[in-house]
Amino acid sequence: MAAGGLAVLTTLTAIGWITAPHMGLGSGLPGVLRAAGVLWLVGHHVGITVRGVGPVGMLPLGLVLLPGALLVRAGRWVVQAAQVTRLKHVGYAALAVAFPYALLTGAVALASRTPVASPSLPQAVVAGFMLALCASGLGAARGLAPWRELAGFVGARPRSVIMGVIAALATLTAAGAVLAGGSLAVHLAAYRAATDALSPGPGGAVLLLLAGLGYMPNAIIWAVAYALGPGFAFGSGTAVAPTGSALGAVPAFPMLAALPAGPRSGVPVWIAFAVLAAPYLAGVLAGLVTVRAAPTPMLEAAPLWGFVAGGAAGIMTGAAAAASGGPLGAGRLVSVGPSGVQVGLVAVLEVGVSAAVTAGLANWLLLRRHPGRDAGPADEDGYTEPLRVEAPVPPAAQRPGVVDETDDAGGHRIYLDPWAGDEDL
Numbered sequence: 218m219a220a221g222g223l224a225v226l227t228t229l230t231a232i233g234w235i236t237a238p239h240m241g242l243g244s245g246l247p248g249v250l251r252a253a254g255v256l257w258l259v260g261h262h263v264g265i266t267v268r269g270v271g272p273v274g275m276l277p278l279g280l281v282l283l284p285g286a287l288l289v290r291a292g293r294w295v296v297q298a299a300q301v302t303r304l305k306h307v308g309y310a311a312l313a314v315a316f317p318y319a320l321l322t323g324a325v326a327l328a329s330r331t332p333v334a335s336p337s338l339p340q341a342v343v344a345g346f347m348l349a350l351c352a353s354g355l356g357a358a359r360g361l362a363p364w365r366e367l368a369g370f371v372g373a374r375p376r377s378v379i380m381g382v383i384a385a386l387a388t389l390t391a392a393g394a395v396l397a398g399g400s401l402a403v404h405l406a407a408y409r410a411a412t413d414a415l416s417p418g419p420g421g422a423v424l425l426l427l428a429g430l431g432y433m434p435n436a437i438i439w440a441v442a443y444a445l446g447p448g449f450a451f452g453s454g455t456a457v458a459p460t461g462s463a464l465g466a467v468p469a470f471p472m473l474a475a476l477p478a479g480p481r482s483g484v485p486v487w488i489a490f491a492v493l494a495a496p497y498l499a500g501v502l503a504g505l506v507t508v509r510a511a512p513t514p515m516l517e518a519a520p521l522w523g524f525v526a527g528g529a530a531g532i533m534t535g536a537a538a539a540a541s542g543g544p545l546g547a548g549r550l551v552s553v554g555p556s557g558v559q560v561g562l563v564a565v566l567e568v569g570v571s572a573a574v575t576a577g578l579a580n581w582l583l584l585r586r587h588p589g590r591d592a593g594p595a596d597e598d599g600y601t602e603p604l605r606v607e608a609p610v611p612p613a614a615q616r617p618g619v620v621d622e623t624d625d626a627g628g629h630r631i632y633l634d635p636w637a638g639d640e641d642l
Contacts, residue, residue, distance in 0.1 A: 222442075254329030255336060260284050261322060261348055262343045262540060265334050274543025275553045278438075285352045288314065292356025304361060304370050311354035318353075319346035373511040374522070381507035381526030381532070385499040385568055389534060392495035393441035397433075400440070400475040407474035417467060429472050436472065441534060442555035444495045445563045449555035451476065451544065459489060465549065468497040496564065500571025502528045507572070508579040516581055523576025527569035534568075535561015558597030 255265060260280035265273045294361055295301075295310045322345030326336040358367060417425050439449045439457075448458030454466050457476060502579065504523040513519050524574045535557045542554015 230596065241585075251329045254325045254586055256280075257284075258322065258326055258329065258336045258341055261341065261344045263322070263326065263344050264337045264543065266337070267334050267445030267546075268332060271547025272544050273546065273549075275435070275541075275545050276543065278434035278541060279431035281348065281599055285348060288318070288349050288352035289356035289359070291349075292358075293360035293577070295353070296357045300574040301357070301361065304367070307354055307357045307361070310357040311350050314353035315346050315349040318349035319343075321345065326554065342418065342638075370409035377507045377510035378511050378522060378526045381503040381523070381572065382530045384506040385527055385530035385572065386533065388499035389441050389444075389496065389530070389564075389568075390437060391498070392444055392492075393437040394580045395437075396440040396444060396495075397436040397475065401436075401472070404474045410469045411469060411471040412473050415471075415619035417513050424488060425471065428470075430473055430487050435541045436475070438537050439555060442538050442560045444492045445560055445567060446493070447556060447559040447563055449538075450552050451554075452549045453552055459493060468545070468550075474573030497571045499530070500527045500568040501575045503530060503568065504572040504575030504577075505579055508576045508583065513582045514584060516577065516584075519580030520573040520577035524569045524573035526567045526576075531564030531566075532561055534564040 221306060256506045259265065260283055262276055262278070264276070264280060267273055291314050292310060295313055296307070299310065301307065301310055309529075319342050321339060323342045326338045327340035329336055363503050371379070396451065412422070412425065413427070415421075442449050443457065446459065448456055450456055451467055451473075452465050456462065457464065462477045464476060464478055467476065505525045506522050508519055511522075513522070538555040538560035539557025544551045545553050
């Protein structure tokens, strides 16, 4: 699987070397192979130190999809080859892929070092291990059964929280994609001007387009950070936020034409309101999905689980924000991208609190009505019909789909009838 990824990137690097041979990391085929190795490590989010420039850590997250997809297939193959049948053994299959893969990424980092560029060896080992562990573990789990069947192995409460997290992240991602795409569409003329200024040629234009697609996940995450409020920076002393932007000189990369400029946002009020409301909408959906999947008879527990789902989504958003940025050298662009701590903290508050309020209200609405017994209507003489005895209605904690937070026996109870042996009754 790793060889497949290296082969694809070697082909792309060879095309770039042919169209612009002065950009290689060496001369001839060895330079092409080293450049391909560096690009493969960049696909694992490994930072590179470039001579005369400094550390480069703002890397395209889209490249992670290539080794990630191959590692997912590797995890499925391990499960099928080892005939794994239990979900608890998926972790062993993931470790079986992650350890040798980490050694491979470390070896590639050592072999790709040149006087021009030097990949980080510790980061290569750690990033390779974590990516292989997560991706191959996901593939191994999927190799056991379809997602619907795998969900049955997870308890009702953890499953509801996971579904709430997915709902919140999906909403934030959709909002970020719409915001980033809309900004790029508005600044389309500047995008074309930046592309024409580079004069890349046919082959270079293809590589430039692929680079833009690789940075698309970064742009979406930056748009999410913008919608949350903290925004992001593109160099020391700069800021891009809903309240306004303060930018300096930016590199000649076409996608950067979508950055808003000016001390004021310059967008209509209704668009600004929709952008700032997106995180709260994500929290509302997270709370609804969490309660819908597993309501609880304890009204005070529903807001807690809603906050757990929204807070987990906020923490993951902060981690993504931290990974989407990084330095672009040792000069003014040493700080590029959003702050993971600020974005994570604001996301936990906005998404988590709105999810907690929504979960509590939705859970109360679901459980506020309890059916009981019904007496028949009175006849002409004033007598009422006998009470119609219905089947006993189980309490809310025993209804299907309702999770009792106070149940420490797993729902198992033994009921004794004290009058069963009295025949006089």
